[in-house]
Amino acid sequence: MSRFIRWQGLASFFVVIAFIITFIYFFADSLVKKGIESSGEWYLGAEVNVRDVEITYAPLTINIEGFQATDPEKPTHNLVSFSKASAGVDVWQYLFGKIYISELNIIALRIDQPRATAGEVYTSSDDGIEEGTVAADESALPKLDMSLPKVDDLLNNSDLLTIKHGKALAQSYQTEKKKLNDIYEKLPNKDSLASYNEKIKALGNTKIKTLADIEKLNKEFKALKKQFKADQAIVKRAKQQVTASKELLSKRTKALKDAPNADWKNIESKYQLEKVDGADFAHLLFGEQAREYFGYADTVYQTIAPLVKSSKVDKEAKASIGGGRFIHFYDEAPIPDVLIEQANFSLILPQGEFAISGKELTHQHWVRGNKSIVEVKSNNVQGSGELTLALNFSLDQNHVLKSDGKWQLAEVALKDVSLQESSAFNLKLNSGLLSGNGTFSLLDDQLDSENKLNLDNTKYTGTGTSHLSKLFIDTVQSLKTLALTIKAKGKITDPSLSVSSPLDNQLKKSMMKQVSNKLTGFKTDVKKGLNSKLTEALGLSSEGEQSFVDVESLINDTDKALDNLINSDVMKAKKKEFEDKQKKKLEDEVKKKLGKLFG
C-alpha cells in the first residue's frame, strides 16, 4: 500500500488548502479592492479609486468606502462617487457562478463632484457634443423685434398688390375702351339704318308690270342685302370685342378685389404681426428647459441601457476572448445571473438629497418573471420641495426594454432660472413655486411622456430690445401663475417635444390687449387705405362697365335691325302681287272667250 500512498502527502494537502484559505482570508480585502478598481477602470476607461474594502464572512458582506470613478470626459470631476457602500452577497450563489446581492446600500452617492486631483484617463472619447440644437432653438424663436411702419408709407408703396392691380384695371379699361371706340365708329349708325329702311320701303312701292320689273327689283334688293351683311360682319366683330373686353376687365376686377387681403397677409408676414397672434409662447419660454430635462433622461438611459441590455453581448464577447460562460439549466427556483434583491441609495445632488430604493434589480427579468421597481423620494428638492417617483422596468429575452412610471413634485422653490437669452430679449424667473406630476413609458428606445407643471408666485425680470419684446416681458411679469403641459414622444435620444399651456392664450390675450390699440389702429388704417384704393379702382371700372353695357346694347339693336332688313319679305310680296295680277288677267280672258262661245 505504502508503495502507492504517500501519507505525508495528506498532511501536505491540508497545509496547502489551509495556506490558500489563509491567503484568501488575509488578502481578500485587497484583492476585492484591486478587482473593483481594475474592472471599473476597464469599463470606464478612467481612473477608479477605492479607499478601503472590508469583508465580513457571517453573512458575507462587502463594505466599500470612498469610491470615486473619474469622468473620462472631465477628469477633474468624478462621474460618480460615494462615501460608503455595503453589499450582502450570497456565497453559495457566488460559488455557483451567480451574483446574488440580498441588500445593497450606498450612502452619499454623488454625481459630477470635483476630485482632489485630476484622475487619469486611459481611453479618449470621440463622442462629439451635438451642436446646432441651441442654434436651432434660437432660430425657431420669433425675434419679436417688430417696429410698425407708417401707414401712409405703406399705402404709397408701389409693391402693394392693390395698387398694382388697380393700375392694371385702369390701363385695361383704357385699352379696351379705345378698341371699342374704334369699332363703334365703323358700326352703321341710326341714319344709315333709317336710310336702309327707306330703300326697302321704296322697293315695296315699286310698280311691277312685267317680269323685267321683277328682275330689276330683285337685283336692287340683293345689292342692299350684300351691304346689310357687310354691316352685320362689323357688328359680329364688335360683339366679339365686347365679350373679350368684358372677360378681361372682369378678371382684372377680381384680382383687384382679392388684392387687399393678399396685401394684408404680406404686411403681417413682413412685420411679423401674425406671430403675435399665433406665437407658441410656452414653447418659447420653457421648451429649452424641457429639452434640457429630457436630455438628463437620455443620459441616464444611455448609461443604464447598455448595462441592463448587455448580457447577450457579454456572453458573446466572453466566448470570443477566451473566458467561457456559465450555462444554466432547469432550476426549480431560478435566479438571474446578477440580482440585487433590495438596493438603497442616498443620492446627493445640488438640487437636494434623494432616497432611491430598488427591488429585484437585474437584467434577466424573464427568469423570475418579476419587474425591477425603483422609487425615488426627496423632501428637500431645492430647499423644501417634495418629489416622489416610481418606475418599473423589465427586459425580455429579446432584450427589449419596457418601462413605465409616474412622478409627482410639490412646492419646489425655483430661483434665478434663465428662461430666455436671445438677441431679442432676456427673461429670468427670479422666484416661483413649482409643482406637477407626470407619467412616462418606454418601449425599447421609444419614449411617450406627458407632464403637467404649475408655477405659482412667480417673479420675473427681463430686458427687451424692441417695443414688442418689452411688451412681452411686461405681460409675463404680470402673470402670477402658469400651467404647462409638456409632452415628449419618439426616440429617447431625440424626442419631439410639445409644450402647451393656457399661458399661450393668457399671453396672447394679455399681449393683444396691450398692443391692440397700436396694432388694431394700424390694421384699420392699412385696411381702410387698401379698401379706398380698391373702391377708387373699382369706381373707374364700374363707369367703364356701364359704357360697355351701352355699347353692347347698341350693337345688339343694330344686329337685330340688320337681321330684319336682311329677312325683309318685300321681294316675296312683289312676286305674289305680280302672280295674282297675271292670274286675274288670265281668268278674265278665259271668261270673255267662253261667253262668246255660249252666249
Add this chain to the structure above:
Amino acid sequence: MLSLFAKLFHALNSESSTRQISLAIALGFIVGLSPLLTLHNIAFLFVVLFLRVNIGGFILAWGFFKGLSYLLSSLIIMVGESLLTAEPLQPLFDTLYQFSLFKLAHLHHTYTLGALVLGCLLAIPLYFLCNFLIEKYRIHIKAFFDKFRIVKALKASKFYSVYSQISGQGALS
C-alpha cells in the same frame, strides 16, 4: 526553478518508476488546462500529494500546460460549449444541475467543463507517450547525449552542482 528542473532530471535518471513521472505529467496537464481555483483541481492536487506521484514533474507540467492553455482556450471553450448545449445531453445536465456539487465545481461553465473533459481525454495518451519517451530516454538518449562535449561542459556548470546536491550523486551514471 533550477531545483525543480534538477529534481525532474534526477527523477528521469533515477530508478523512479516511469509511471510515477508519466502520471505526474498527465495530472499536471489536466490541472494546467483548467482554471486555477476549481473544485476538481483541488481533488487532483489531493491525488498528486496523496499518491506517490513525482511532485517535481507535476509542478513543471502544470506550469508548462498552464502556458499552453492560453493557446488552447478557443478549443477548450468550443468543447465545453458543444457539450453543454448538445440537445441529447440536456436531460443529463438538467439532472446534474440539481446537485450543488456540480454547480460548485463550475461544470456548467464552458471553459471549466471543456478543460476537464479535454484534459482527461488527452491525459490518457499523454501518460502512455510519456512512459514510452522516458524509457527511451533512460536507455538510449542519456547515453547518446553523454558523449557530447556540451554535456560535459554542462556538468561543470552551476546547474549541475545543484543537481548533484539534490541527487546526492557525483555523476550521472
